[in-house]
Amino acid sequence: MQKKKAIIIGATGLTGGFLLDALLMHPDFDEVISFGRRATGKKSAKLKEVTVDIVEETAWLEEVKADVVFCCIGTTKAKTPDQDKYKAIDYGVPVKLAQASKRNGVTHFIVISALGANPNSSIAYNRIKGEMERDVMEQGVSHTYVLEPSLIMGDREEKRTGEKIAQFVMPLFHCLMIGGLKKYRAIRSTDIALAMLKLSLQEKHNSGRILSDEIKEISRW
Numbered sequence: 001m002q003k004k005k006a007i008i009i010g011a012t013g014l015t016g017g018f019l020l021d022a023l024l025m026h027p028d029f030d031e032v033i034s035f036g037r038r039a040t041g042k043k044s045a046k047l048k049e050v051t052v053d054i055v056e057e058t059a060w061l062e063e064v065k066a067d068v069v070f071c072c073i074g075t076t077k078a079k080t081p082d083q084d085k086y087k088a089i090d091y092g093v094p095v096k097l098a099q100a101s102k103r104n105g106v107t108h109f110i111v112i113s114a115l116g117a118n119p120n121s122s123i124a125y126n127r128i129k130g131e132m133e134r135d136v137m138e139q140g141v142s143h144t145y146v147l148e149p150s151l152i153m154g155d156r157e158e159k160r161t162g163e164k165i166a167q168f169v170m171p172l173f174h175c176l177m178i179g180g181l182k183k184y185r186a187i188r189s190t191d192i193a194l195a196m197l198k199l200s201l202q203e204k205h206n207s208g209r210i211l212s213d214e215i216k217e218i219s220r221w
Contacts, residue, residue: 003030006200007106009054009097010072015152016192019070022048028201035060037077038185055088058125061100068108068200069101083124089146091132100138108194109141115148115212133209145199145209147215151186187212 006023010016011034023032024044033048040049052060054073071094072143079084094111101109117129133146152220193212210218 003152004028004144004200005031005033005066006068006070007033007035008072009035009093009111010070010074012038013037013072013074015053015189015192015196016072018190018196019072019196022193022197026197027071031065031066033066035063039156042198051129053123055085058096061096062104064097064100064106065104066106067112069097069106070196070200071097071111072196073110074112076123090137091128093140096146097136098136098141100140101141106141108143108145108200109136110137110145110199111136112147112148112149112192112196113209115150117148137207143202143204143206145196147192148211149187149192149215150212152192153186153188157190171189185213185216187216191216194219 006029008016008020008023011020020032020034020040020042021031024042024046030046032044032046032049035049035050035052035054037051037053039051040047050060051065053062073089073093075086075089077086080089098109098111102108111132112132114126116123116126117133118126119130121127121215123129126221136146137144156211168218192215198218199210
């Protein structure tokens, strides 16, 4: 079997970090390139790290040449209060990355969005995510998967007090979230990473949005 080359954006984040570990361990991948503002601190003969400001610079996009591109980048209003900067990260990077992937012949593009994303939403966060999804899908990479997780559970480097409380409380209500409510259950970052890896290995010509409960099911190997 021919080995695969992967590019990952956001490898220093919670989900991206787990995904990077999985890629480095998986026998189907023999080269993984991480683009980001800081190094991951991980060592592997498979791994190449390119330090670059992926928000402000564009030349690096010419190097987006691989079998699969993973986009795990994202920020919060607390970390990025400036609205323009916020949109440049959560909308600008994924869309530019999808455009480069299409231009350079990438066959698989997988990006993390959020449950509730809607380009017509009155909530800025949901609207920007929705605009990103719409414009990423419009690029037409043959295998484009947009993952829409609910609350992501895991230990982040930065402190998010409200999120910590929600991570504790939400699982208590999972038994009540059945049927159409299952998509609102909190999901572990490891499950998202495993689902992204599994989707990258599929060769069927399909694309689409994947809700949180579906992400959970896909992650079951």
